Amino acid sequence: MSKSILLIPAAGVGERMKIGYPKQYFPLLDSTSMLEVTVNRLQDMYLFDQIAVVVSRNDSYIKQCHFHGDVCIFPCGGETRAESVLNGLVALNPDDNDWVFVHDAARPCLDRDSVERLKEAIESEAIDGAILAMPVTDTIKWVSSSGLIEKTIDRSHCYRAQTPQVFRAAALRAALSQAKGTVTDEASAMETQNAKIRIVEGSAFNIKVTYPDDIEIVRNYLLNSVQRKDY
């Protein structure tokens, strides 16, 4: 039986957040950090056999984190997100056929239904993997480097990729090794291997905290979510 493993890259510096320390340690709910919220929500779902977090080699914050259960911490972050995930996979050393769900530490609002839809996709169809994504609702312009519109893209084919993104351990490891850190998500690495990847509906609230303004949206959602008990 292949296991479901959750791998959370949390080794970024959070440059765009501009708070002077990595955004995953921002106190999101009282003193509970973004990383603790992300991990604990997922731990409370009991949908994974193992949870692992990749932090940077010189991380001095992780030891102050309190998680609801067992979490493997790997201080092997790389220069890029793809390198962090690859290093985490090597450290984790899962069985080749285990399913690895990669989820950004910076997405603390993931809901149970989305994870269950992902699991159902990989269990019900012969595919190499699946990712959460949302259809694009704005009109999409292809713009030249001088800022002039060149054309409009048919948005019916456009989706915004979220996480988790789930693939078999061995295939993901091979694809990331070849991609050499240049890709911004796991699916991009797997696409170069012609993998069959299913798009699964995510949630509008599963945003990646990137800029300071994102904090308020995420906080409001999480405070309401505790009342709704939807995790």
Ligand code: CTP
């Ligand atoms: N990440 C990582 N290792 C890196 C870069 C990013 O593990 N070298 C992680 C981040 O910690 C985050 C996720 O990948 O959980 C998504 O990355 P992003 O939102 O871009 O975070 P940062 O790279 O930290 O932010 P920025 O790009 O603004 O510096």
Ligand code: MG
């Ligand atoms: Mg980044």
